[in-house]
Amino acid sequence: MSKKRYWTRILCAASFSLAALTTFADGKEQKDGKQSCTAASQENRTQLEMIAKVLGEGKAYAALAFLDAAKLDTPVARLYRAHALRQTAQFExxxxxxxxxxxxxxxxxxxxxxxxxxxxxxxHDTAIGFLKVASRMLPVDSKVRGDYGYVLMMHGDHQPALSELLTAIELDGSNRLAIHNLIMLMYKTGQDERATQLASDFNITEQHLQGIRRESGLPAFKINQRQQFSSGSCYGNTQLCTGILSPQLEVVQ
Structure with a gap:
């Protein structure tokens, strides 16, 4: 998978996850100078939900057009506009x-x-700084923690990346990007067997697993060369198998 394709997936997933924000619209000034979100009207909520859906489908130019038509000047609407601008490479x-x-x-x-x-x-250094702040402000947001783990991994900070990715998965067992990146981290640190087991635990297809391996900088493998191993029973809502969160799962420095 190319880096461009990866970021297309992650940006679309992040924007679509913001659909829950559409309950709020206007910013109200607080004593500390920050704004708290107040409830949006039904009309504004409907418009924002539609824009979030369009962003989630990767139609960033269409989202910008809908934002222009809606003429909403609220924190959530401006956040959606920023996401759409980012997806259309209007970085500044x-x-x-x-x-x-x-x-x-x-x-x-x-x-x-x-x-x-x-x-x-x-x-990379700038990205880590911003996402570190985001993770502190939104400590139970799975996608924020997963994004932070990804940039740490890309920077070579493998142990903290492992912690962030595992946190993201425990917060939301359906966070496929965090799962993808955890498997990639296992490959990057020479833990091929762990990568294979994780793929099995989370029903990752053979084709997808091959793509993760290539993205990790490793050659594709033949199916009959794959090494399988068994682990204990699964536990918890995210169905992470015993051992995955134990000290046995360590990155290779």
Whole structure:
């Protein structure tokens, strides 16, 4: 999978996940200078839900057109516009808009957006800084933690990346990008058997697994060369098997 394809997937997934924000619209000033979100009207909520859906389908130009037509000037609408600008490679405009949103009710997601924007431009240190802040502001947001884990992995910080990716998966067992990246981290650190077991646990197809391996910088393998191993019973809502979260799962420095 190319890096361009990877970022197309992650940006679309991130924008679509924001559909829940459409319950809110206007920013109300607080004593600390930040804004809290107030409830959106039904009409605005419907418009924002539709825009979130369009963004989730990867139709960023259409999302910009709908935002222009809706004429909404709320933190959530501006966040969606920043995402659409980022997806259409209008990086400077997206960055300016994210910066304007840092002190609003969507500040944590604006930091996430800045982090993803920096990583897309291969500004790894900057990306890590922004996503670290985002993860502190939104500690139980699976996608934020997963994004932070990804940029740490790409920077070579494997042990903290492992922690962030496992956190993302435990928070949301359906976060396929975090699962994808955890498997890639196992390949990057020479834990092929763990990668194979994770793929099996999460029903990753053979074709997808081959793609992850290639993305990790490793040659494709033949099916009969794959090594299988058994682990204990599964537990928890995310169905992570015994051993995956134990000290046995360590990155190779």
């Amino acid at each position: 405009q997206a960055g300016d808009l994210y910066q304007q949103l840092l002190a609003t009710c969507v500040g944590g997601l604006a930091y996430q957006g800045l982090g993803l924007l920096a990583e897309m431009q291969e500004q």
